[in-house]
Amino acid sequence: MLPQVLASGLSAGSIYALMALALVITYKTTEVPNFAQGDMAMVSAFIAYMFLTDFETGFIFAFGAALVFAFLLGVGFEVLLLRRMRKPTHLNLIIMTLGFTLALFGFAGWKWGADQRQFPFPVSANEVIRFGSVSISTLSVATILIAGILMLLVFAFFRFTKLGVAMQATQQDPIAARINGVPARAVVGLTFGISSVIGTVAALLTAPLITLDPTLMWDALLKGFAAAVLGGLNTPVGAVLGGYLLGVIENLFGAYISVEFKSVVAFLIIVIVLWFRPSGLFGRHHERKV
Amino acid sequence: MxxxxxxxxxxxxxxxxxxxxxxxxxxxxxxxxxxxxxxxxxxxxxxxxxxxxxxxxxxxxxxxxxxxxxxxxxxxxxxxxxxxxxISYVPEGRRIFSELTVWENLKVGAYVQKDQLSTKKALERVCDFFPLLAERQSQAAGTLSGGEQQMLAIGRALMNGxxxxxxxxxxxxxxxxxxxxxxxxxxxxxxxxxxxxxxxxxxxxxxxxxxxxxxxxxxxxxxxxxxxxxxxxxxxxxxxxxxxxxxxx
CATH class of the missing domain: 3.40.50.300 (P-loop containing nucleotide triphosphate hydrolases)
Structure with a gap:
């Protein structure tokens, strides 16, 4: 039974890890969690759905369009809404992300309604492959692989490209980045674009599993947040590990303790981490220069 | 004059x-x-x-x-x-990127360099000035001493030539x-x-x-x-x- 639980945990954890990574990338820039991230991804998933069903395009085109839309939505959110705030406090920024999420949620309800729609996808949640004693759906396999590859690409980008390193520098100290010639404002916009794309990949992998409606990413956002707190809001790698860990812990809890209380685990973890290790399992406490 | x-x-x-x-x-x-x-x-x-x-x-x-x-x-x-x-600038308080490595800090300094070759040349020059930075290139900048951080800040500023x-x-x-x-x-x-x-x-x-x-x-x-x-x-x-x-x- 254990390998089966681990496989399910890894699959759920992949989604949490993506959401946690998306959250941490912008958190490191603004120092507030972007609560609109889930609904930005939800609306982008609806864009893919619209192309697939209304315009009957292929998967590649529809998903590509959704990712392009997600990128523009992320950049637009930062450039048109966040950046225009005058000397925002953290609370102001949080309220802006909450306001934006409510606007997106309202828009999705008005445009597409609250119906739960079947989301067409190349692989299925019901088609099962067996690896020895473990049965796993083709959708889960795709989720684990796609999420894993995407996160490796993101880490490689941050670590090895000039722009990626400049982005990390901007996250730590935007003024110092600017005086080194980094166009910090454009880089911050780009950060939100990349974060939105990562969140949207999570949404596109979640929609075929649980059907598409405006509440698509609520659970994933909260779990991604819990995962980021668990691993460390300041460390992208830690947040991703937190995501996998949360997926596995949750499924272990469901299998051996109680299925009914499975979704409570994430919040118990937040409470326990904040009590004993507020910077997360893999985070370092560091002071930030003002 | x-x-x-x-x-x-x-x-x-x-x-x-x-x-x-x-x-x-x-x-x-x-x-x-x-x-x-x-x-x-x-x-x-x-x-x-x-x-x-x-x-x-x-x-x-x-x-x-x-x-x-x-x-x-x-x-x-x-x-x-x-x-x-x-024009390069070494700001008050150095403002190095403490979570990045020494080499990554220098890389940010070379952001405006157009190609790899000029970045490499600038790096060689900076390492001539500060051999210590070459030794510590993969160390997190935040772990350097105050004097070393100042060297890094100057080195970073020199990276764009x-x-x-x-x-x-x-x-x-x-x-x-x-x-x-x-x-x-x-x-x-x-x-x-x-x-x-x-x-x-x-x-x-x-x-x-x-x-x-x-x-x-x-x-x-x-x-x-x-x-x-x-x-x-x-x-x-x-x-x-x-x-x-x-x-x-």
């Missing part, structure tokens, strides 16, 4: 405001190419503001006046473009032996053809390496001359060199 005939940087009647407070008024000065020019003054005299104004870091400043670099107007230009045109280097209090918080070392390096940088504009409270040390000196007081330029003239100037002596430690108003 005839030794440095070319003017690299020129400020003409520059005026900078911090909100409703005038931080610089009517500052005009020239920085000759190939020189070390030092700006002296007490805390709050406007020294850092002057450097920040040149680099365009302050939103909407300078309010009045012109700044030209190599004959081109740079006031109103975005900081990134000013850096791209050949600047013609003009702005330094804000490079000796601040360093042990005397390291201060001497930093000033030696500044002279070497000048000898390699990079013009240096330096803000310092350590007047005695700064004037010993500088060619030109300026004194700012309450946002106004009160004295300008060659460094040796300033050393002999009784007023400057009294104001800025009276006490061996820093005079603070």
């Amino acid at each position: 005839d030794k440095h005939p070319e003017v690299l940087l020129e400020l003409n009647a520059v005026e900078t405001w911090h909100g409703s407070l005038r931080a610089l008024s009517d500052v005009s000065l020239t920085v000759p190419e190939g020189s070390i020019t030092v700006i002296l003054g007490n805390n709050g005299a406007g020294k850092s503001t002057l450097l920040n104004t040149i680099l365009g870091v302050l939103e909407g400043q300078p309010k009045n006046g012109q700044i030209s670099f190599q004959g081109t107007r740079i006031d109103r230009m975005a900081t990134e473009r000013i850096v791209r045109s050949g 600047p013609r003009l280097l702005l330094l804000d209090e490079p000796s601040l918080g360093l042990a005397p032996i390291l201060v001497r070392q930093v000033f030696d390096i500044i002279s070497q940088i000048r000898d390699e053809g990079v013009t240096v504009l330096l803000v310092e409270q350590n007047a005695r040390m700064a004037l010993a390496v500088a060619d030109e000196g300026l004194v700012l007081d309450s946002g106004e330029l009160v004295v300008a001359g060659s460094a040796s003239d300033l050393v002999d100037n009784a007023e400057v002596e009294e104001l800025y060199m009276g006490a061996p430690s820093l005079p603070i108003k």
